[in-house]
Amino acid sequence: MATRQTQGLARLMRAPAIILLFVWMIVPLCMTLYYSFLNYNMLNPGMTSWAGWFNYQYFYTDPAFLESIRNTLVLVLGVLFITVVGGTFIAMLIDKPIWGQGIVRILVISPFFVMPPVAALIWKNMIMHPSYGVLADVARFFGVQPVDWFAQYPLTSIILIVAWQWLPFATLILLTSLQSLDTEQMEAAEMDGAPAYSRFFYLVLPHMARAITVVILIQTIFLLGIYAEILVTTNGGPGTASTNLTFLIYRAARLNFDIGGAAAGGIIAVILANLVAIFLMRAVGRNLD
Amino acid sequence: MGQITLQGVAKRFGEVEVIPPLDLTIEDGEFVVFVGPSGCGKSTLLRLIAGLEDVSGGRILIDGKDATDASPAKRGLAMVFQSYALYPHMSVRKNIAFPMKMAGMPKPEQDRRIEAAAKALNLTSYLDRRPGQLSGGQRQRVAIGRAIVREPSAFLFDEPLSNLDAALRVGMRLEISELHNRLKTTMIYVTHDQVEAMTMADKIVVLQAGRIEQVGSPLDLYHAPKNVFVAGFIGSPRMNLFTGAVAADYGAQTIGVRPEHIRISATTGKWQGRVGVSEHLGSDSFFYVEGTGLAETVTVRSGGEVGLRHGDTVWLTPDEGKIHKFDTNGDRI
Ligand SMILES: Nc1ncnc2c1ncn2[C@@H]1O[C@H](COP(=O)(O)OP(=O)(O)OP(=O)(O)O)[C@@H](O)[C@H]1O
Ligand SMILES: [Mg+2]
Numbered sequence: 001m002a003t004r005q006t007q008g009l010a011r012l013m014r015a016p017a018i019i020l021l022f023v024w025m026i027v028p029l030c031m032t033l034y035y036s037f038l039n040y041n042m043l044n045p046g047m048t049s050w051a052g053w054f055n056y057q058y059f060y061t062d063p064a065f066l067e068s069i070r071n072t073l074v075l076v077l078g079v080l081f082i083t084v085v086g087g088t089f090i091a092m093l094i095d096k097p098i099w100g101q102g103i104v105r106i107l108v109i110s111p112f113f114v115m116p117p118v119a120a121l122i123w124k125n126m127i128m129h130p131s132y133g134v135l136a137d138v139a140r141f142f143g144v145q146p147v148d149w150f151a152q153y154p155l156t157s158i159i160l161i162v163a164w165q166w167l168p169f170a171t172l173i174l175l176t177s178l179q180s181l182d183t184e185q186m187e188a189a190e191m192d193g194a195p196a197y198s199r200f201f202y203l204v205l206p207h208m209a210r211a212i213t214v215v216i217l218i219q220t221i222f223l224l225g226i227y228a229e230i231l232v233t234t235n236g237g238p239g240t241a242s243t244n245l246t247f248l249i250y251r252a253a254r255l256n257f258d259i260g261g262a263a264a265g266g267i268i269a270v271i272l273a274n275l276v277a278i279f280l281m282r283a284v285g286r287n288l289d
Numbered sequence: 290m291g292q293i294t295l296q297g298v299a300k301r302f303g304e305v306e307v308i309p310p311l312d313l314t315i316e317d318g319e320f321v322v323f324v325g326p327s328g329c330g331k332s333t334l335l336r337l338i339a340g341l342e343d344v345s346g347g348r349i350l351i352d353g354k355d356a357t358d359a360s361p362a363k364r365g366l367a368m369v370f371q372s373y374a375l376y377p378h379m380s381v382r383k384n385i386a387f388p389m390k391m392a393g394m395p396k397p398e399q400d401r402r403i404e405a406a407a408k409a410l411n412l413t414s415y416l417d418r419r420p421g422q423l424s425g426g427q428r429q430r431v432a433i434g435r436a437i438v439r440e441p442s443a444f445l446f447d448e449p450l451s452n453l454d455a456a457l458r459v460g461m462r463l464e465i466s467e468l469h470n471r472l473k474t475t476m477i478y479v480t481h482d483q484v485e486a487m488t489m490a491d492k493i494v495v496l497q498a499g500r501i502e503q504v505g506s507p508l509d510l511y512h513a514p515k516n517v518f519v520a521g522f523i524g525s526p527r528m529n530l531f532t533g534a535v536a537a538d539y540g541a542q543t544i545g546v547r548p549e550h551i552r553i554s555a556t557t558g559k560w561q562g563r564v565g566v567s568e569h570l571g572s573d574s575f576f577y578v579e580g581t582g583l584a585e586t587v588t589v590r591s592g593g594e595v596g597l598r599h600g601d602t603v604w605l606t607p608d609e610g611k612i613h614k615f616d617t618n619g620d621r622i
Contacts, residue, residue: 187341188374192388192435193362202387206378 029270035263042257055264064240064248069272072244075159076223076276080216082163087170087215088208094171095178105175112168120232123161124150154234154242161229166222170215177211178204213287217280224273245269290352291442291475292317293338297347300333300499307333308499310347315443315477315492317352320469322486323479324522325496331479334496335445338477339368352442362391367436368445371452373428375420381431382416388439399438406434409468426457433468443475450485458482462489483525487511495519517619520545526575526590528613531583541614541622548575548590550611555597558604562587564597578603 039051059065094104111119127134128149136146149157181204189199227246230236236243236251243251249269253262293315300308308330315321323331336342338349340361348357356364367388375384382403389399407413410430420428429449436444446465450458466489469476480486486493487507495502495510495518502522503515514520520528528545536544552558553576562581567574574595577586589605597603614622 182372182374184370184372184374185376187361188368188370188435189376189387190341191339191361191366191368192439193391194387195391198391202379203376209378 032263032266035259036267038260038263040259040263042259051260055260056268059252059261059264059268062248064243067240068243068245068248071155071240071242072224072246072272074155075162075226075244076220078156078159079163079166079223080219082159083166083170083219084174084212084215086163086167087174088212090167090171091174091178092204095175108171109168111165112172114165116165116228117232119165120161120229123157123164124233128157150234151238154238158226158229158233158242161233162223162226166219169219173211173215174208177208181207209287213284216284220276220280224269224276245272290317291315292350292352293443293475293477294350294353295338295347296350298334298337298344298349299346300330300337300342301345306499308337311499311501313494313501313504315475318473318475320466320476320478320489320491321494322490322492323477323494323496324481324483324486325502326522327481329496330499331481331496332447333499335368335447335477335479339366339445340364341368365442366445367439367441367443368447369429369432369436369449371448373420373432373452375428375431375435377420380417380419381412381423381434384420384431385434385438388435392439402438403434406437409437409471410434410464425453426461429453429461430464433465437468437472441474443477446476446478448479448481450480450482458485465489483523487523493523495522497522513621514545514613515621517543517545517615520613520615526588529584529587533583535583536614539612539614542617543615543619545613545615546607547611548588550608551587551589552606552608553578553589553591553595553597554604554606555601556604558606560587560605562603562605564599564601564603567597567599576603578605581605 036055037051037053039047039049039054041047090108094101094108098104114122125133130136130146130148130151133146133149135149139146147153185203186199189203194202225246226244227250230242230244230247231250234242236247240248245265246269249262249265252258252265295311295313297310297312298308299306299310323334325331333342337344340356340359340363344357348355350356351359351364351366376387379387385403385406386399389402403416404413407416410433412427412430412434415423415427415431420431423431429452432449449465450461453461462485465476465478469489478485478489490507492504493507493510494504497518503510503519505513507523510519510523514523514528517530521530524547526548528547529551530543530545532543536542560581560583562578565577565579565586567576572592574591574593576589576591576597578589579586581587587605616622
């Protein structure tokens with residue numbers, strides 16, 4: 001696309017797709033924005049009236065609000081940490097030529113194909129359940145009191161489940177990056193007297209920086225909206241201990257039938273997501289140049 | 290110090306024996322060139338010496354000490370790779386400093402050596418660039434700089450110039466030779482370039498299918514090739530090899546005559562033929578003579594300009610004293 005003529009043509013050809021995407025985004029956003037300034041309750045749908053900033057004030061002063069933001073961030077950061085560190089580790093393991101490599105790789109990737117509610121149910125009833133979960137069996141085997149995961153560590157439990165689901169994605173991306181590492185570089189470092197950990201920190205990690213950035217950015221987008229896992233396991237509880245922003249909005253809309261309040265929450269969530277995005281692009285985005 | 294001795298060193302990849310057991314001694318301060326056709330095991334041999342591959346048999350001694358099981362870093366050798374293998378996200382300065390940093394050398398000493406290497410290799414103004422912002426020749430010099438600062442007992446080069454264009458290759462060739470003269474460190478250099486081998490080496494090792502065919506000085510190899518393979522491999526253009534009746538006249542299975550040892554004449558001579566393609570380089574002319582009945586074409590080199598054209602009938606006369614004779618095993622008689 002070197003010449004001005006082809007550039008103009010390219011712009012023309014791109015236009016329909018871009019306009020469609022823009023409309024797709026802007027219409028729901030405007031509607032949400034509009035609703036967030038209305039008194040609009042599903043129990044009384046005929047009685048809508050202008051509410052001004054009341055919905056925002058109401059959502060903001062909800063004692064669960066700050067906690068839900070904190071939970072959202074803890075959830076995102078916790079899962080990112082586990083998946084990036086664990087993904088790097090697993091990727092390095094399965095990058096080595098081992099017997100049955102094909103099978104091992106498929107097994108490692110398979111959790112990604114389990115739908116989130118199904119995965120959450122499996123973890124809830126078969127793994128973390130305090131009386132017949134696998135972890136409880138293990139605890140009893142060692143003569144320890146089984147942990148009631150969802151009652152005692154609700155947010156940690158959800159982080160574990162979500163991390164389990166996203167680990168394959170991280171592993172896969174990081175593995176491809178690892179495979180593109182020049183072996184002669186590693187050999188040169190070996191001859192330069194760099195021990196394995198130095199090679200990892202000075203060569204492997206910088207090489208993977210771009211892939212790690214991609215993993216962080218993509219996962220953050222999805223992790224900000226985690227919802228099914230919470231609904232299926234803790235239902236946001238106990239109390240609001242495992243309620244994130246998405247779940248709080250769901251509660252407003254579905255349990256209190258408060259469309260206006262939920263819309264205000266949605267707008268706050270959009271703002272939060274943008275703040276996170278700006279922060280991330282500042283922090284790691286330069287790796288993508 | 291940098292004497293390297295290989296005793297019965299062999300290498301197998303699974304079932305395939307790439308290098309049958311071989312013995313070789315490389316003296317301290319020598320410039321040794323490994324040459325051979327593609328896939329003959331030059332790189333593998335170099336990597337065995339470097340410690341990047343494990344030997345399947347035999348011993349490697351460095352300065353008399355057994356280094357067969359020593360890790361690459363412990364052998365005190367430095368390697369320059371064909372792909373340069375620079376660390377892409379580090380500046381030139383950091384690249385050069387890396388081996389010293391790993392060795393825990395004090396910072397002032399590091400800086401002193403970096404400055405010295407940069408000056409010797411004309412890299413001073415590029416120290417803060419990344420490898421990606423350098424030309425091929427500059428990258429090659431950074432790779433050499435990274436090797437020099439460690440003050441290794443020997444340098445290993447694996448086709449370091451093959452990614453450079455012809456002019457640059459000549460320049461870098463001279464630089465490396467000069468470096469060797471200055472440092473007097475052992476250097477092992479892999480190439481399949483005739484000219485590099487002949488001009489740089491103190492000692493050439495000719496390999497074929499992992500076997501050493503001959504070890505000797507460039508002129509030894511040129512004047513007295515041990516067998517048909519070496520005769521055909523060393524020298525450019527290739528030696529003319531004749532079998533059959535002519536060879537039998539000399540009591541040999543095969544005889545070889547270098548293009549520069551055949552006189553070409555339009556009037557008289559021993560063998561008659563027809564000029565095919567001719568190449569005039571100004572200083573030299575090469576004629577590819579057909580229809581002699583000796584071989585498909587006979588290459589002849591002649592100094593200066595000779596007024597011969599395509600299709601002319603010519604007579605060729607070999608320099609009798611410079612004919613190489615080989616027996617049925619291909620060995621020199
Ligand atoms: N890791 C390996 N596994 C199996 N075979 C190998 C391996 N590395 C090299 N070989 C084989 O060993 C032989 C020698 O390879 P090597 O790389 O030493 O050749 P070379 O002389 O350096 O050739 P070139 O001039 O093309 O670089 C080749 O036939 C190659 O196929
Ligand atoms: Mg090679």
